Amino acid sequence: MTAADERLRRYPFNLSEGLEIDPAYAEARSAPGLLRVQLPFGEPAWLATRYEDARFVLGDRRFSRAMAAERDEPRNQPYRRPGGILSMDPPDHTRLRVLVAGAFTVRRVEKLRPWVREIANRLIDDMFTAGPPVDLVEAFALPLPVQVICELLGVPVADRSRFRVWSDALLSTSSLTAAEFARVDGELRAYMADLVVARRAEPAEDLMSALIAARAEDGDRLSEAELIDLCIAVLVAGHETTATQIPNFAHVLLARPTLYRGLHDEPDRVPAAVEELMRFVPLGAGAGFARYATEDVEVGGVLVRAGEPVMAAIGSANRDESRFPDAAQVRFDRPDTAHLGFGHGVHHCLGAPLARLELQEALLALTSRLPGLREAGEPVWKTQMIVRGPRHMPVAW
Amino acid sequence: MSWTVRVDATACMGSGVCAGSRPDVFRLAGRHSEAVRAAVPPDDAVLDVADTCPASAITVTDETGAEIGPRP
Ligand code: HEM
Numbered sequence: 001m002t003a004a005d006e007r008l009r010r011y012p013f014n015l016s017e018g019l020e021i022d023p024a025y026a027e028a029r030s031a032p033g034l035l036r037v038q039l040p041f042g043e044p045a046w047l048a049t050r051y052e053d054a055r056f057v058l059g060d061r062r063f064s065r066a067m068a069a070e071r072d073e074p075r076n077q078p079y080r081r082p083g084g085i086l087s088m089d090p091p092d093h094t095r096l097r098v099l100v101a102g103a104f105t106v107r108r109v110e111k112l113r114p115w116v117r118e119i120a121n122r123l124i125d126d127m128f129t130a131g132p133p134v135d136l137v138e139a140f141a142l143p144l145p146v147q148v149i150c151e152l153l154g155v156p157v158a159d160r161s162r163f164r165v166w167s168d169a170l171l172s173t174s175s176l177t178a179a180e181f182a183r184v185d186g187e188l189r190a191y192m193a194d195l196v197v198a199r200r201a202e203p204a205e206d207l208m209s210a211l212i213a214a215r216a217e218d219g220d221r222l223s224e225a226e227l228i229d230l231c232i233a234v235l236v237a238g239h240e241t242t243a244t245q246i247p248n249f250a251h252v253l254l255a256r257p258t259l260y261r262g263l264h265d266e267p268d269r270v271p272a273a274v275e276e277l278m279r280f281v282p283l284g285a286g287a288g289f290a291r292y293a294t295e296d297v298e299v300g301g302v303l304v305r306a307g308e309p310v311m312a313a314i315g316s317a318n319r320d321e322s323r324f325p326d327a328a329q330v331r332f333d334r335p336d337t338a339h340l341g342f343g344h345g346v347h348h349c350l351g352a353p354l355a356r357l358e359l360q361e362a363l364l365a366l367t368s369r370l371p372g373l374r375e376a377g378e379p380v381w382k383t384q385m386i387v388r389g390p391r392h393m394p395v396a397w
Numbered sequence: 398m399s400w401t402v403r404v405d406a407t408a409c410m411g412s413g414v415c416a417g418s419r420p421d422v423f424r425l426a427g428r429h430s431e432a433v434r435a436a437v438p439p440d441d442a443v444l445d446v447a448d449t450c451p452a453s454a455i456t457v458t459d460e461t462g463a464e465i466g467p468r469p
């Protein structure tokens with residue numbers, strides 16, 4: 001067993017602006033053991049920075065998310081959102097996940113491709129009509145996933161500006177007090193509860209109606225609160241991350257014009273490009289959602305004691321040279337694309353197949369129709385957010 | 398009486414959902430999942446895991462050879 005570096009470091013390391021990855025990660029990966037980190041709120045945690053360690057912690061059943069509820073969970077915000085699928089362990093977690101999994105399998109999602117392609121192309125048409133410069137975030141990156149997830153879930157697209165405000169607040173690390181977070185959370189819950197009541201009276205062909213039917217069939221499988229929580233999780237997780245990755249991908253590619261041009265010339269490489277960019281872009285400002293050891297477990301040469309939290313630094317794991325040679329380079333010809341950008345284990349991103357499809361269609365539409373795309377000024381970065389990316393990104397072509 | 402569990406390695410995307418949920422039935426071997434043992438006692442929870450596979454890579458058949466998971 002290697003001696004761990006027990007110095008407690010303030011975390012997260014990364015600045016929230018830009019997509020740089022802090023050198024502290026590379027240093028930690030090459031040193032033995034795990035790091036000890038202190039987030040702005042909650043108890044200290046272990047931080048796993050290497051690929052193998054991060055994947056192990058995310059995938060091993062001996063690590064629990066549910067246990068976080070009984071503890072002072074390490075976090076970026078004063079408020080703790082109670083419940084939710086990301087706070088559950090199997091078998092409870094499986095009970096909920098099985099109700100939504102069918103809507104997001106590769107097979108089901110692939111059927112949506114023509115529709116998503118049409119949305120992407122219509123947004124590009126609108127960009128042409130408006131003329132340059134346009135804000136890629138407002139004109140393209142945000143409306144694409146919002147429209148997709150709203151229609152799949154059964155939330156009116158017209159309410160976009162309302163839930164944007166709530167979802168922004170819930171994902172922020174800003175100076176909102178616990179009471180302010182709770183108020184925002186309560187508003188979003190009330191909004192979703194109203195939608196569920198309306199949909200119950202008048203079902204439609206959407207995921208919300210399917211969940212309502214599952215609850216009607218067997219109330220023990222899904223409580224009303226769980227139903228509402230699941231819809232919120234799908235709505236918030238289903239648009240914010242994708243909307244942030246689209247401009248991130250564009251930003252990385254436009255700084256490497258041969259790669260952007262290469263996708264214009266060879267659109268077949270778009271799926272590989274999406275995997276590589278998912279690996280390369282450290283989306284999270286830092287690791288989140290600590291896992292608690294339910295028994296003593298060795299991780300990266302450190303004995304993590306039962307009851308101690310470990311955080312998996314996905315952005316760092318994806319830059320681990322021992323897994324991805326030349327990790328700091330963007331290359332679309334990697335033989336190994338098993339990145340952790342969608343997580344791993346039971347909480348592996350529910351929407352990964354959908355997100356992949358949206359990112360592929362977004363890159364395809366941009367590179368095929370706007371071969372001369374360029375940034376028209378500096379992006380305005382989000383600040384104090386759990387995910388990093390441009391809030392506005394002026395582009396021309 | 399027992400059911401048979403199979404993982405299609407060409408479809409599996411290595412998400413780790415199955416092995417994380419039921420390590421007694423599934424394990425990751427490198428990039429892909431495999432069944433720990435092909436034969437398992439009948440257990441609806443295994444059907445649930447088959448349903449949650451994002452790649453629809455897990456199939457469960459009953460003793461007659463009929464496919465019972467993933468459920469449609
Ligand atoms: C590029 C876009 C996306 C990225 C980078 C992303 C990333 C992630 C990651 C890393 C996790 C695991 C978190 C953890 O284990 O700590 C996760 C979970 C999740 N994601 Fe995504 N996601 C994206 C898009 C989506 C979409 C489109 C949906 C829509 C359904 C979605 C829904 C969820 C849900 C519900 C969970 C929790 C799953 C569970 O606890 O079982 N995500 N996502």
Ligand code: SF4
Pocket residue numbers: 404408409410411412413414415416423429430449450451452453454455
């Ligand atoms: S859940 Fe499916 S895709 Fe994920 S590891 Fe298991 S078999 Fe592979």
